Amino acid sequence: EAGVVQSPRYKIIEKKQPVAFWCNPISGHNTLYWYRQNLGQGPELLIRYENEEAVDDSQLPKDRFSAERLKGVDSTLKIQPAELGDSAVYLCASSARQREGRQAFFGQGTRLTVV
């Protein structure tokens, strides 16, 4: 089966500019996660979707970050405006509720550099 697809792989923007990341989860996976990973640290959950509903966005900085998952499939994460501290790798993952343990599969990530 095809894996989780993210784009772009790399993005360099100037601070105060907007940026968007796209994620296509594995077909049939109803749960989608967005994580942010800073260098040398573990990923931090930003938002988790069950189908099209955001069930946990408590760690999403809502003043500048937004996300959507239309029709419960693809998802977009947006930052506007970007700040220097937003430089990180943004990871998307998906899992299937009916799969034992809800094992998550991760995309290759988008490496964001804000200059």
Add this chain to the structure above:
Amino acid sequence: ELKVEQNPLFLSMQEGKNYTIYCNYSTTSDRLYWYRQDPGKSLESLFVLLSNGAVKQEGRLMASLDTKARLSTLHITAAVHDLSATYFCQGTYKYIFGTGTRLKVLA
């Protein structure tokens, strides 16, 4: 405070040796995950531990879960260079990841 702590943070070991990585979590978690991450790469799922006493093994890696002690272990048997990577554990409460253990296996 919600915490998932791993130790050691760094581990350098000789090929052929055994070692254990520990993952302590502060809040009840109904599942515990272990992942591997190679430098510059994404995360690869290794194990899903579903219940107290669960043990999973794959090759030279074995993971276990003690929910009463809120402790999971990842045991490495007869390490080989290819196991060099960063290993993370993750609980399901807020899906918090551990601090990571950077493993380097020396030939």
